[in-house]
Amino acid sequence: MTEVIDGNAVAAEIRSDLQDSIDALADAGVRPGLATVLMSDDPASETYVSMKQRDCDEVGIEGIHVEIDPDAPAEELFDTVEDLNADPEVHGILVQMPVPDHVDDRRVIRAIDPEKDVDAFHPENVGRIVAGDPRYRPCTPHGVQKLLDAAGVETEGKDVTIVGRSNIVGKPLANLLVQKAEDGNATVTVCHSRTENLAEKTRRADVVVAACGVPEMIDGSMLSEGATVIDVGVNRVDADTEKGYELVGDVDFESAKEVAEAITPVPGGVGPMTRAMLLYNTVAAAGHQEGVDVDLP
Numbered sequence: 542m543t544e545v546i547d548g549n550a551v552a553a554e555i556r557s558d559l560q561d562s563i564d565a566l567a568d569a570g571v572r573p574g575l576a577t578v579l580m581s582d583d584p585a586s587e588t589y590v591s592m593k594q595r596d597c598d599e600v601g602i603e604g605i606h607v608e609i610d611p612d613a614p615a616e617e618l619f620d621t622v623e624d625l626n627a628d629p630e631v632h633g634i635l636v637q638m639p640v641p642d643h644v645d646d647r648r649v650i651r652a653i654d655p656e657k658d659v660d661a662f663h664p665e666n667v668g669r670i671v672a673g674d675p676r677y678r679p680c681t682p683h684g685v686q687k688l689l690d691a692a693g694v695e696t697e698g699k700d701v702t703i704v705g706r707s708n709i710v711g712k713p714l715a716n717l718l719v720q721k722a723e724d725g726n727a728t729v730t731v732c733h734s735r736t737e738n739l740a741e742k743t744r745r746a747d748v749v750v751a752a753c754g755v756p757e758m759i760d761g762s763m764l765s766e767g768a769t770v771i772d773v774g775v776n777r778v779d780a781d782t783e784k785g786y787e788l789v790g791d792v793d794f795e796s797a798k799e800v801a802e803a804i805t806p807v808p809g810g811v812g813p814m815t816r817a818m819l820l821y822n823t824v825a826a827a828g829h830q831e832g833v834d835v836d837l838p
């Protein structure tokens with residue numbers, strides 16, 4: 542029987558453990574604060590940000606939300622980030638990506654105080670991950686590591702093939718999984734749109750992580766028997782539903798499930814973990830900035 546890894550359940554457990562850390566911070570007079578900034582009218586981005594704000598409310602993190610007209614000058618976003626950097630009640634800042642074309646996203650990432658960079662996108666935080674001394678782990682890769690751990694899948698000595706080389710998922714996950722660490726020690730292959738013989742690389746993997754943004758690209762024929770499959774993709778595809786679309790991953794779930802030993806569904810796999818790990822980083826950020834030692838799950 543293939544195990545369908547329940548991301549909602551694992552995320553709920555992490556959130557429940559985080560609650561203890563938030564209570565400990567409250568005893569020290571600290572309420573973690575997370576600012577989300579949205580400069581987009583993309584419905585998916587709007588939904589993601591509102592879910593992140595709802596998560597904050599539920600666990601007792603102070604959520605601050607700033608919306609900027611997507612047609613406004615870029616400086617409006619940079620001024621906002623500067624204000625949030627200086628605000629002592631804000632411990633974490635997340636600018637939802639993508640930002641409009643007239644805004645330089647690399648400048649946005651560099652503008653955020655690295656101590657408040659709960660996405661771990663700032664070059665200082667990326668460098669620390671590569672050097673094996675992370676301040677924060679980026680939310681989705683960290684969520685993938687926690688899911689593998691919860692499913693009892695050890696990465697030590699295993700072949701992991703990541704399909705996708707984004708700065709948000711593929712590259713940081715590869716860096717985390719090769720680290721000499723209990724939840725690392727893997728042999729990692731990173732594939733992308735120019736990779737030749739992709740199926741050869743996915744078939745030799747013990748763990749396949751699909752993060753390429755192409756609906757249902759990885760199917761059962763590309764996997765070896767007994768592989769673990771982590772699907773990071775969230776793609777809206779036209780469908781005869783009330784909303785006119787449905788969500789599918791980067792993995793063809795039905796055919797992959799026939800071959801895999803364990804697999805994450807979409808939705809309900811990686812998505813809830815990304816959100817939980819954002820809360821985790823916000824709690825960590827509050828602890829660092831307020832000088833309070835917090836136990837993290």
Ligand code: GUN
Nearest residue numbers: 635636637638639660680
């Ligand atoms: N857009 C898609 N994923 C993310 C993420 O993890 N963080 C931010 N800031 N924007 C995103």
